Amino acid sequence: SYLMTAFIEPPISRREQIETRVCDILSELPSPTERIQSASHLFGTARMAVLIAKKRGLDEDLAYLAGLLHDLWRCKTGISREHGPNGAELAGSLLDSTCLFSRSEREAICGAIYFHSEKSRRHLPFDELLKDADILDRMLAEPDEKMTGADAERAKRLTLEFLSRS
Secondary structure, eight states: OHHHHHHSOOOOOHHHHHHHHHHHHHHTSSSHHHHHHHHHHHHHHHHHHHHHHHHHTOOHHHHHHHHHHTTHHHHHHOOOTTHHHHHHHHHHHHHHHHTOOOHHHHHHHHHHHHHTTOTTSOOOHHHHHHHHHHHHHHHHHOTTOOOOHHHHHHHHHHHHHHHSOO
């Protein structure tokens, strides 16, 4: 029995299953530059989402997955128009394919993705987390970029939130 368990790999987590599917999709992008930039943004936003979730007391695993999946459709297709709603649909199909997510978890992740491009409108706390993670990733990846409008307001609020001691 010991020999048998030595050769059986433990089941991979649902997070690892989604990461594998994301990497499979990114591996199909035509150029190495696109693959690197897309992976950097998706995984960067996922990490920022966890950071924000910790600070705000929200679900860190769901935040990570929302960040990881939020621009996958845009990365896959190269189309920015309506990428929130289309991205939510793609994310939903990936989550459903694992049979490991509850309806409420799926709704939280897909809802945040659906609304993440509407930075000027306020939505549920989890939706706001993803919008903020997207902005925070941009702030860190492109520090010289001049943000305007709703993006600039979010960047300012995030800076204050993370510089405060509470």
